[in-house]
Amino acid sequence: MQILIPHAFSHIKLPNGISATIFDGDVDELPPNLDEIEIYVPSYMGGDGIYNAIDKMPRLKWLQLLTAGIDRALPFMREGVTLCNAKGVHDDATAELTIALILTRLRGIDATIRAKNQGWSTRKTRPSIFGAKVTIIGAGSIGRRIATLITAFGGLPTLVSKGGHNDTIAFNVCEEVVRNSDIVVVVVPLTSETKGLIDANFLAMMPNNSLLINVARGEVVVTADLYKEVSSGRISAGIDVTDPEPLDPSHPLWECENVVITPHVGGATKSFYIKATELLEDNLARISRGETPKNVIEGSY
Template structure:
């Protein structure tokens, strides 16, 4: 009998010899018998339906989500289930998008595309990311990667963490720094404390002309308050995440002034596959060797 039964989206994932591998080719997630699965990786970008499948897995021991964010998986935990996240998989891809969104917003790429659609040549001055003071709120693996990618620019970086560890600034001291920041990147987990961290009061503290880049979770920003600030023309925003999400077709955020929106694609790039396989194969090898798993968020009993 197999020591562990592993289900992932990859038909050819390397698993230890005494583990049994299941995949969509052998066991379709929606229709197959998932009762013997002990190690489950929900299909990437599968959303809630992929997590709901854990209810068909009475023997599940490890829920290994492929995302850095894990708040949506918490309700599917049962006693004995260990939850691990995908920390490290999306660092480069999400940081890359964050920097790209900032530059695209500052340098007027949205206007360029619209002018191109109309065949119009309009030359004007836009903002540079250089010579700016940049705040990175949430300085974990993705936040520090954003800082590394920005190191080639002439910027001053100010990092914020919950605790103020490693020479960062505690988020509790954020308010006094907000009026000095030209660009703000949000890349922190969604928790009770971080929900609506950027509410009407905090958005009002932002410097006139500042740019808010959210590649974390939509509810960290109060959407209604953000709409008011955007439409006043006082600040701009670049958002890979929104609240609600997906953003309904008729939502006023689509037509707000000074906003660039991408459809939550921070980690969804060609960089995902190689990094995801490497992490999950490493986790399975640790499991086979009886060693502690990496990226444990909740340890099973």
């Protein structure tokens, strides 16, 4: 069985019966033996072209992503190919960035950086995570990790899921919670249902001086609606993802001093390679034994 894998993971231990073809992650440099590939691991955060290659792999059986989100891969899926995502790999890193974005806004770190040598002019009493009511839209493994860290800081998290179950509330009945939130964190997958989920109506429910954090996908938030709210100064935001992405340097969101924007780096830490290696080696071992690998995507996502 042949696997096509990015050079960054050429070090992984392969089980008996699986051999690797290594590529540098660039779709313009794909190897000539694509017709032999049965397992494909697209490069992390590569362009859409990394999925176009699937059409050239007639024997493909397994598509193992290095991302938690599957939205970019779905249009290229076909009958007979099993899709696995990287659930669990990015939980800690994305939760860390969420806390960083929250603290940057709440504690005025962004204002202090802008003030440079006049930093003392920004010294004042500011909000804290401690005691803050934090609504987390998305109750998957990343959302739950964020909730754990919020709790560690003394915050009060509420998890919101699609239908509401166990310790979560349903999105369609979360209005009261949102209206009483100090912070709203968005961490849902991008689907036809969640595209544009955070629109003018949702943002209008958020209280004055509240904070929106988006570590999901840019398309989940309607950019024009977000800009209208933050430019008025009514709410602020910390966003790791944008729509479009990357955000044009001339976009007015860059000029909003109450908005912190990072360049989609939620999972981009050194720990990614350690955790992704563990997942790849585990799943390849399972496949070689004829077992079902972890994180198989079934039904609606």
